[in-house]
Amino acid sequence: MKSVLKKCIHLIAIIAVSPLIVLYFVLNIVSSDNCFAAFSQFLSLFPGKSGNFLRGAFYRITLTGFSQDSYIGFATLLSQKNTVIKQGVYIGPQCNIGACVIEKDCLLGSGVHILSGKQQHNFDDLDKPIREQGGHFQPITLGEDTWAGNGAIIMANVGKKCVVAAGAVVTKDIPDFAIVAGNPATIIKMRK
Secondary structure, X not given: OHHHHHHHHHHHHHHHHHHHHHHXXXXXXXXXXXXXXXXXXXXXXXXXXXXXXXXXXXXXXXXXXXXXXXXXXXXXXXXXXXXXXXXXXXXXXXXXXXXXXXXXXXXXXXXXXXXXXXXXXXXXXXXXXXXXOOOOOOOEEEOOOOEEOOOOEXXXXXXXXXXXXXXXXXXXXXXOOEEEEOOOOEEEEEOO
16 A cells, blocks of 8 residues: 555656656757756755655656665755666755765665766866866776765765765775774774
């Protein structure tokens, strides 16, 4: 009974956001990434479970991959549509999610930032402002069953079954089963 009710709520959420989805696809022709970020910002403002269902309905249609049983908290922004969020993922409130693949059963605490790699901005040319030097996005992968504590900043791949301590800054790839902390994040223990 509970699963049937949940499916009905998901269907109602898709119907509720369908005008936004149509508007998104029309505006997406003009400006793709900026358009996606704007809709993400708007949908992030809906509180509670109803907000989660609305965000989930929108992301299920617009992201590269999104599992409807995932949770995306209030005020969480997704900036890149080439993001994949797999089943059982919990993303807490006030997170900022760039281009990434978040494998199943990951937990992200409040205020976690997943950047689109370490090379978003070039800064080698001293005669040109940094904002004009470009850069490129590199999708980051969080391995399955990984937990990132509140305020962690992740700009490199994290293996499966890892723990990223609150406030840690991940600048280099982290192997499976590692517990990391600090700035820059270093391995303090292995879970296996």
